[in-house]
Each structure stands twice: as C-alpha cells, then as structure tokens.
C-alpha cells in the first residue's frame with residue numbers, strides 16, 4: 264500500500280506489490296523489474312520482484328554489458344525453484360559456476376510476479392564471481408516470458424528482455440536513483 268501511494272506521488276510506472284520483507288534500499292531497474300537490497304560489511308541480500316512467470320536473471324558486470332557477468336538465473340515452476348550461480352561468458356547461455364556462492368532464501372510466483380530472495384558474500388573469493396565494492400556497481404538484469412524446460416534448454420527461452428543500471432549497492436544512503 265505504501266508503495267503504490269509512493270508510485271502515484273512520483274508518477275513512476277510501478278507494480279503494486281510490497282517486498283516480502285523490509286529492505287532499506289530499492290530501485291526500479293525497469294517498469295517490470297524491482298530490486299530491493301540490504302548490505303552489511305560482509306554480505307548482501309537481494310529481493311527481485313519481476314513481472315514474469317518465466318526465467319529471471321540478475322547479476323553484476325564490470326562494464327554494464329551482459330558479458331562477462333556474474334549472474335544468477337532462476338525460475339519457479341509448479342512452486343519449485345530452480346536457481347544457479349552462473350558466469351556469463353562472451354556468447355551462449357551462462358554456465359554454472361563450479362563454486363555456488365549465491366544462496367536462494369525464498370521464491371514464489373503470485374499471479375504475474377516472480378519474487379526471489381537471495382544473497383551472497385560481498386567477496387566470494389571465487390574468480391567466477393565479481394567482488395561487490397563500494398561505489399557504483401553495474402547491475403545487470405534479464406527475464407524471459409516463459410520458463411526453460413531445464414538447464415540444458417537456456418538457448419531457447421523466447422523473448423529475452425534485459426538491461427543494466429549503475430547502482431551504489433553499499434552506499435546505504437537511501438534508494439538509488441535510476442536512469
């Protein structure tokens with residue numbers, strides 16, 4: 264409720280959902296994709312609320328390009344979540360990291376919305392992950408309209424929507440400002 268009022272006041276496109284728990288930081292990455300987060304000196308917790316019943320991608324990139332990127336890919340099918348810490352190389356679908364350093368805490372699909380809560384250490388000490396450092400970080404995000412049938416099927420998943428935004432994840436000074 265608070266959120267829908269806030270959205271009306273600032274005249275942004277918005278979804279009328281509150282996050283599943285209280286997060287001090289929020290940015291709308293896209294009208295279809297809300298990001299919430301909370302960080303301390305060692306760990307960061309995210310929630311994404313995405314207007315899709317398909318696959319959701321989220322991650323960090325050095326440049327803002329999709330490749331190379333440290334990403335998670337996830338989807339919810341029949342109440343069951345699939346979640347993977349992956350590495351997006353130059354071409355082709357992301358590949359599963361040997362070391363799984365991002366942790367899924369909760370997942371759900373309600374109506375058109377997929378909600379995922381996940382976290383990771385700021386420094387995972389895995390060379391397939393990036394260190395989340397103070398200052399602006401390139402956040403990358405994507406979603407598809409339909410679920411893949413499995414992890415072997417990431418090359419075909421219908422239309423892929425994606426983008427990036429620079430966000431100060433460790434600033435802790437209230438919401439980041441989007442483009």
Ligand SMILES: *[C@@H]1O[C@H](CO)[C@@H](O)[C@H](O)[C@H]1NC(C)=O
Pocket residue numbers: 303304305306
């Ligand atoms: C940071 O948050 C994580 C996850 O909630 C927690 O396990 C850890 O103890 C926290 N560390 C500090 C220094 O507060």
